[in-house]
Amino acid sequence: MLCESILDTIGNTPLVKLRHLSPKPGVNVYAKLEGHNPTGSVKDRIALYMVNDAEKRGLLTPDRTILEPTSGNTGISLAMVARAKGYHLLCVLPDNVTPEREALLRAFGADVVYAKNATSTNDAIYKAQQMLAEEPEIYYMPYQYGNENNPRAHYETTGPEIARDIGRVDAFVAGLGTGGTLTGTGRFLKEHNPDVKVVAAVPHPGDLVQGLRALEEGFIPPVLDESVLDGRIVVDSRTSFAMTKELMDKEAIFAGISAGAVIRVALKVAERLDEGNVVALLADGGWKYLSTSLWSMDWGQPHAEVQGKIWW
Amino acid sequence: MAVEVKVTATLQKVVGGQRSVQGEGGTVREVLEDLDRQHPGIMDMVMVDGQIHRFVNIYLNDEDVRFLKQLDTPLSEGDVLSILPALAGGSA
Numbered sequence: 001m002l003c004e005s006i007l008d009t010i011g012n013t014p015l016v017k018l019r020h021l022s023p024k025p026g027v028n029v030y031a032k033l034e035g036h037n038p039t040g041s042v043k044d045r046i047a048l049y050m051v052n053d054a055e056k057r058g059l060l061t062p063d064r065t066i067l068e069p070t071s072g073n074t075g076i077s078l079a080m081v082a083r084a085k086g087y088h089l090l091c092v093l094p095d096n097v098t099p100e101r102e103a104l105l106r107a108f109g110a111d112v113v114y115a116k117n118a119t120s121t122n123d124a125i126y127k128a129q130q131m132l133a134e135e136p137e138i139y140y141m142p143y144q145y146g147n148e149n150n151p152r153a154h155y156e157t158t159g160p161e162i163a164r165d166i167g168r169v170d171a172f173v174a175g176l177g178t179g180g181t182l183t184g185t186g187r188f189l190k191e192h193n194p195d196v197k198v199v200a201a202v203p204h205p206g207d208l209v210q211g212l213r214a215l216e217e218g219f220i221p222p223v224l225d226e227s228v229l230d231g232r233i234v235v236d237s238r239t240s241f242a243m244t245k246e247l248m249d250k251e252a253i254f255a256g257i258s259a260g261a262v263i264r265v266a267l268k269v270a271e272r273l274d275e276g277n278v279v280a281l282l283a284d285g286g287w288k289y290l291s292t293s294l295w296s297m298d299w300g301q302p303h304a305e306v307q308g309k310i311w312w
Numbered sequence: 313m314a315v316e317v318k319v320t321a322t323l324q325k326v327v328g329g330q331r332s333v334q335g336e337g338g339t340v341r342e343v344l345e346d347l348d349r350q351h352p353g354i355m356d357m358v359m360v361d362g363q364i365h366r367f368v369n370i371y372l373n374d375e376d377v378r379f380l381k382q383l384d385t386p387l388s389e390g391d392v393l394s395i396l397p398a399l400a401g402g403s404a
Contacts, residue, residue, distance in 0.1 A: 205397065232379060233375050235374065
């Protein structure tokens with residue numbers, strides 16, 4: 001595969017049949033391995049789309065710094081795209097991200113600021129919006145939660161790739177972060193088969209909820225089109241960890257924590273089908289979680305490490 | 313029929329600091345109405361104009377009842393309801 005630029009290696013990720021985890025004959029579960037993107041996550045797709053569009057519309061010029069609140073993957077993807085195109089990136093992080101993430105951001109030449117006392121992505125979003133309001137002339141903020149190029153990247157790339165690789169899709173499962181993957185991919189798949197079930201796997205908010213003072217502080221990303229969804233299933237951190245480990249043990253797939261939650265939900269959806277194909281999108285590889293005890297721990301035992309941190 | 317209802321921080325204030333309470337009823341609506349009798353104010357926090365508040369997700373075991381039969385979702389013995397705020401995912 002000959003490429004003109006690292007940016008040309010984004011997308012066209014493998015779709016792998018889970019031969020051992022698929023629950024019954026006639027029902028196949030396939031994993032789309034977004035860890036195969038250049039920085040190891042699905043976010044490379046939207047970073048490229050958001051930056052390309054901002055350049056086209058004149059919102060991003062060489063004198064501006066790209067500013068984005070992110071707990072990790074999107075920042076790393078933007079850092080790669082920014083480096084490839086010659087822009088400076090400043091990421092606003094909550095203070096509970098894994099160390100690999102900051103190291104990667106810095107390796108790509110990005111700068112990092114922490115949102116003080118921020119335990120959730122919401123706090124980092126608020127801080128970045130404040131910085132932008134104070135100095136609107138020096139920043140360009142892609143804002144993945146509200147940028148239509150986020151779902152558009154999935155509508156134009158992720159969805160068509162899945163349809164190309166397997167003709168028939170009965171259910172599509174992905175994690176709900178910004179909602180871009182589910183909205184864009186789901187919309188595309190439904191246009192081809194209105195009967196496809198689009199199901200969101202959501203992390204149990206657990207201890208993160210304690211920081212919320214009112215329900216109004218909850219957050220629904222503007223890019224999420226809830227009308228695309230046919231179900232929303234919550235998965236707690238421990239189950240996500242255990243399933244991520246099982247995915248490694250049974251299928252030799254080295255994926256990130258959210259993959260465990262997505263596979264758990266995909267298997268649940270698969271159990272309800274008599275026959276058909278379930279596609280589970282695994283947002284990233286396992287590399288950024290090596291500092292955790294994910295791979296070495298006995299997941300039969302409850303463990304404090306999984307609580308109160310952002311895993312995806 | 314009594315089911316367990318798990319609540320998070322903002323609602324715990326209304327139920328006297330408990331993380332989990334018992335409600336009687338055969339549907340999600342009936343259980344919420346029963347909880348509101350025991351702990352007045354819960355309905356106002358969870359509902360707007362007769363619908364589940366946009367920022368609130370009510371899960372029957374692990375599934376959002378919005379995608380089942382909403383407030384009319386029937387309950388069985390041993391079911392657990394969780395009332396959780398909608399939050400952006402992280403890795404985002």
